[in-house]
Amino acid sequence: MTASQPLLPYARPIIDEDDIAAVAALLRSGAPLTDGPAVDAFEESLAKATGAAEAIACSSGTTALHLMMLALGVKEGDQVIVPTITFLATANAARFVGAEVIFADADPTTGLMTPENFEEALSRATPGKVKAVIPVHMNGQCCDMRGIVAIAKKHGIAVVEDACHALGGTYPGNESVPVGGLSDVAGACFSFHPVKAFATGEGGAITCADSKLAETLRILRCHGMEKNYDDPLMKEFSHASDGTPNPWFYEMPELGWNFRLSDIQCALGTSQLKKLPGFLARRTELMTHYEKALKPLAPVIQPIRRVGGHPGWHLNAVLVDFPAIGMERAHFVNRLKAEGVGVGVQYLPVHLQPYYQGLYGRRTLPGAEAYYAKCVSLPLFPGMSDADVDRVVAAVRKVAGL
Numbered sequence: 465m466t467a468s469q470p471l472l473p474y475a476r477p478i479i480d481e482d483d484i485a486a487v488a489a490l491l492r493s494g495a496p497l498t499d500g501p502a503v504d505a506f507e508e509s510l511a512k513a514t515g516a517a518e519a520i521a522c523s524s525g526t527t528a529l530h531l532m533m534l535a536l537g538v539k540e541g542d543q544v545i546v547p548t549i550t551f552l553a554t555a556n557a558a559r560f561v562g563a564e565v566i567f568a569d570a571d572p573t574t575g576l577m578t579p580e581n582f583e584e585a586l587s588r589a590t591p592g593k594v595k596a597v598i599p600v601h602m603n604g605q606c607c608d609m610r611g612i613v614a615i616a617k618k619h620g621i622a623v624v625e626d627a628c629h630a631l632g633g634t635y636p637g638n639e640s641v642p643v644g645g646l647s648d649v650a651g652a653c654f655s656f657h658p659v660k661a662f663a664t665g666e667g668g669a670i671t672c673a674d675s676k677l678a679e680t681l682r683i684l685r686c687h688g689m690e691k692n693y694d695d696p697l698m699k700e701f702s703h704a705s706d707g708t709p710n711p712w713f714y715e716m717p718e719l720g721w722n723f724r725l726s727d728i729q730c731a732l733g734t735s736q737l738k739k740l741p742g743f744l745a746r747r748t749e750l751m752t753h754y755e756k757a758l759k760p761l762a763p764v765i766q767p768i769r770r771v772g773g774h775p776g777w778h779l780n781a782v783l784v785d786f787p788a789i790g791m792e793r794a795h796f797v798n799r800l801k802a803e804g805v806g807v808g809v810q811y812l813p814v815h816l817q818p819y820y821q822g823l824y825g826r827r828t829l830p831g832a833e834a835y836y837a838k839c840v841s842l843p844l845f846p847g848m849s850d851a852d853v854d855r856v857v858a859a860v861r862k863v864a865g866l
């Protein structure tokens with residue numbers, strides 16, 4: 465391997481000719497470019513794939529989380545429990561609606577918020593103020609949802625899954641249920657950003673069991689606009705004096721946003737979603753290959769602990785004992801890059817971000833900080849070959865001097 469080899473990124477989408485053809489067909493058909501039948505078709509296939517009663521497409525994983533906060537009525541003065549090992553957007557969603565974030569710690573061997581972490585965060589919250597908890601299925605492995613839902617139920621807290629890493633997976637101890645298909649949570653949020661399970665450019669969705677909630681989400685996604693002829697708030701706008709409905713009528717009982725996903729993106733999404741099982745099968749094969757190849761490097765470098773279920777493997781996080789290899793992470797990452805291996809670090813604990821330290825001061829969450837100190841994400845995407853995995857592990861070995 466030489467430095468002149470093209471960089472193997474940590475993630476990369478696969479767009480095939482049939483994906484391109486699906487988008488081109490939509491564009492050529494004269495069908496609507498937004499708010500049209502391609503959105504319904506995408507939502508239907510996503511609901512089928514997750515086993516959820518409802519799927520609501522929206523403009524990103526971030527707006528999916530934001531919409532859930534809005535639809536659940538989370539507001540200023542409320543509190544939301546969010547694990548600190550996650551992308552910024554999970555915590556920011558609570559702030560978008562003016563709620564306070566209570567950061568939960570994580571298991572240092574998985575990066576996941578455990579039921580114990582949830583309870584500990586709850587003990588720091590104001591009694592009665594916590595309206596939601598957002599467990600994050602970090603790297604594609606699911607949190608212990610039975611444990612988390614049981615605690616949430618006891619305290620009347622809504623559970624919103626941040627499943628942006630886990631589309632296509634199943635729950636440990638509940639393998640027949642696809643991620644997004646649980647009926648005892650409020651809903652699950654997904655992202656179709658190009659590094660995720662499949663790509664629509666920008667894009668996201670919510671799955672949920674409650675059709676009333678789904679309706680609210682669809683209204684909030686489109687400016688809060690309703691066409692409620694049966695029970696309008698403003699009858700003088702909805703009907704003519706003889707009862708004939710006014711075709712142009714709409715009304716806005718609550719403030720809404722424009723968080724729609726276009727038909728162009730949905731056409732790409734429907735085409736990509738067909739390949740999700742194949743993508744995930746390849747990711748899973750690559751993870752198995754990685755596990756084998758990394759074995760000789762333990763305990764200095766090892767995969768995160770496996771929690772069971774069929775993970776929707778998104779990131780290949782490994783834990784590196786940097787003091788043991790006598791190297792700081794920056795040098796490790798830069799030297800791997802020089803060897804043609806792109807590496808990520810997911811994530812900087814959100815509670816340490818300047819914005820959140822400014823709000824809440826500096827707090828120590830030891831499990832999360834221990835996870836952060838060791839984690840690196842090695843390349844993982846369905847277009848990788850077994851030889852790529854061997855190349856990555858050889859580079860890791862060389863750089864670490866193992």
Ligand SMILES: *Cc1c(COP(=O)(O)O)cnc(C)c1O
Binds near residue numbers: 526550551600655657
């Ligand atoms: C990607 C991601 C998001 C945000 O999704 P976008 O589509 O980029 O807005 C939120 N949470 C997690 C855990 C993510 O990985």
